[in-house]
Amino acid sequence: MTSGHRLAEGGRIDRLKPLAFTFNGRRYGGFAGDTLASALLASGVTLVARSWKYHRPRGVVGAGVEEPNAIVQLESGAFSVPNARATEVSLYEGLTARSVNCWPGPEIDFMALVQLFSGLMPAGFYYKTFMWPRRLWKKYEHYIRKASGLGEAPAVADASTYDKMNAYCDVLVAGAGPAGLAAALAAGRSGARVIVADEQAEFGGSLLSLGSAPLPRIGGRAAGHWLDAALRELRAMPNVRMLPRSTVFGYHDANYLTIAERRHDHLPLGERAGCRERIWRVRARRVVLATGAIERPLVFGNNDRPGIMLASAASTYVNRYGVRLASRAVVFTNNDSAYGSALDLYHAGIEVAAIVDSRRSPGGEVVQKVRDASIEIIGGSVVVDTRGRRHLSAVRVVQMDGERLTGRPRHIECGLLAMSGGWSPVVHLHAQSGARPRFDVARACFVPGEAIQGERSAGACNGTFDLESCMGEGAAAGAQAAALSGFVARATKPPAVEASAPKAQPLQPLWLVPSPRGVSRGPRQFVDFQNDVSASDIALAAREGYRSIEHVKRYTALGFGTDQGKLGNINGMAILARELGQEISATGTTTFRPNYTPVTFGAIAGRDVGELFEPVRTTALHAWHEERGAVFENVGQWKRPRYFPRDGESMHEAVRRECLAARNGVAIMDASTLGKIDIQGPDAATFLDLVYTNAWRKLAAGRCRYGIMLDENGMVMDDGVTTRLAENRYLMTTTTGGAARVLAWMERWLQTEWPNLKVYNTSVTDHYATAAIVGPRSREVLSAVCSDIDLSAAAFPFMSCRQGAVAGAAARVMRISFSGELAYEVNVPANEARHVWDALLAAGAANGITPYGTEAMHVLRAEKGYIIVGQDTDGSVTPADLGMEWLVSKDKDFIGRRSLLRPDTARDDRKQLVGLLSEDPSVVIPEGSQLVDDASASASAPVPMLGHVTSSYESPALGRSIALALVKAGRRRTGEMLLAPLRDGRRIRARIVSPVFLDPEGTRQNA
Amino acid sequence: MLMIACPWCGPREQTEFAYGGEAHIARPADPDAVDDAQWADYLFMRTNPKGCHREQWNHAFGCRRWFNVERDTLSYRITSVYKPGERPAEPAA
């Protein structure tokens, strides 16, 4: 497919490989090597978007990462990409895209009506109008966001996969233009490990956009040939990794940089396989920044019409993509570089009607070349306004005397205005590294300041714009980086460059073109195209008292778009500086934060999604639980059976059945998730004395003891039963969720505070499976599979441990109970868990042995008033608050003891653990309910809160509801009535009782 | 992201480590000998300097050992890494 907008020859596109694509529902053609933007321009599509606030027609302005207007929704469904820059989208067969921010399309846009009211939408418009009154903002917001939004987030799951790569290198080169390539070659030749990344599909940077006119020669050959040879040499070096389509988007501490590599987005959907994007996390000894520069637009009236673009972009479209942008063009500039663009257009057969130069008498070599081509140069003049409805048709040129416009305006018809306000070095990564760019008055741009980390800028990002100097700086920076990394870099002379940039005449700063009618009354002079911020908005912000560029940014939305102000920010800062009567250096820049360009959420998440988001831990008996239809709950990372419903049973019915089995017969639970820490060493008892509140030295081998641990503030942090296995060996159990924390915490004390103690902690949680056999028939069941342990009450008393064989497996059996029943916990190696479990179930079949889950476990322990740390405690509860003074030794020091002596922890009106019985035994008070004095029923709010319900269940054993609560001076209030006022209006009355509801003497567990 | 040289394992990424706050906060040898204010000082008060800071780190996803780091809180530059019980390589600036 050809069109009148494509040059017959030239460029880096492959005219033998036509590609079809769809834009806003219409089919077009392009060629391999095109971007979506170049293919659209070559198809004559110049109106590609509507602006954010006023919905003005907009066209392509740039040719790369800086593009503010040509933002598209790429593809749809699972492959949808919102806010892709058409200038960076490589064209592929079947590509489908549509404009964002317009409906039904950019040519006829409903919201363009808003333009008519544009005078009513000054800076701060959204804050002033829509945020007030607040009540209505909720109503507006939906419509405003819809009208002003950019792309849409995909509604379906992303079909792609993403990876993360970790890499270490000696020299990271960011950018593979002439300076970056020179640096990579110099560093690579030394043998240093080099990574060179560039955001474009092809390496070469500005070399890819060179025209035929002032074609430079590098090292004695055509620039293109030098580039091919350089890339060949780099590819041949095993120590060099080349990453095209890869953006260095973050520069963090200690030379840690992040790169987003796009591997798929240039391929037709059907050909995409494997990983779409990779985030490279790179540690580099040294960094060479060769990120180039971005041309600045000029700020003049109606400077946003389609057909107005950066001069460098015009060169790129003509030279690299063979686009015939217009039949007639005007160039508007304040510097020499746009003269090269004029020649590029001229050589492509585009008539250049004139170069409008703000400088009074432009001269020099390149200017002479333009004169030789019979192009008119209008010096000392500016473009003050433009015409055209959906596309540029003419520009209005006026002479400028200082800041004053003089003489008669002149209209020049043209379909393209190529503008250049100078160049802004891409100092983003340098600034992200912690350094501060400084304003260079002579070059009228921000340049890198003093390096804070191991980096150096080379080429255009360093404010160096002629090709030979760029390559010289690159080679020097690459060699230096290699040398600083310990490699011997051979001193190679940078290649000589002929006829690149002849000695340039200095640029004349031109931040804002004077407006014939004044900034506020004249046509809008756009500074930020994407966010529709104009010079008058910045002037208004200054008039309203904004002084800091950071505040002006937030007030006007300058630089808030997806382009992050790459095009407009510097102009905006300079305009603000002028309004404030400051130097630009005093105004400064806004903060350059990562990411340099947007990074997809998919890439950031990588593989850490779905079931890989967090590890799932299952016990050795998990398969059995699944077979039995267990309903699971998450406890930390563990999956634990919550209950085992039989056919048609509700949770309530199942839990009731499980509880009654434990109280009246025999039940069995998988308790493997409890944390288990093997503690050994001659000082183990001393250490346990320090971490537990009670005393451990006198505990005999083969005996178990319950302990609570406090943090140093005196608050309960974990609890569990610890068994003395031998003289210098203990097995500690912790809560399921606290295992890792307790181990780490004990290690910290040992290593940092008591390094003299000889104690060795080992986590053995996963090594052993634990079956809790609970109920009056438990001894009977266990004895059927365990013949070498005397299970009689006299020989194997409560709180003791025996070793023996259970169903043939070596087992530690502990007679401990979290239910108040006669119970045994059988610990066997995890690999033998299923065998032992099956044997226990078979042995208990006659007694109706009933598997139970965590819900029944909670009910059983609450009936006994046993706490669960983290449910009945919250980090502000002392042992005394729980009624556990008996567990607190007075004869030794332990962690947290001193804090218990503070006046606040010694108060007797602290919140204390109590039992609650609701007046109506069928009512279960919701956990978390706040409790107030019963007399508050008639008082008006607010009333003092006395505490809250921590655990609440229906108790099958008691045939009524029970609850545990933390209540101010609760034990003293025993017998009093409290009130739980609920959100739904109910007020539940409940009496304070002992937290032990069942068998306070402990006869059942001691049976 | 910092690069931290574990005294036992060598330089590793910060993601392998856990931060432990200010170092050299000694637990009073006899807690009963200090008054409440002194005890509170031990529990809660930290220097939080701008500049040189000595702090505890744990190689949590490595050797699980605790050690000390001297770090500039402004530049994040690490000036010394040393084991418990040792002093920093050079006196703090």
Ligand SMILES: [Zn+2]
């Ligand atoms: Zn280590």
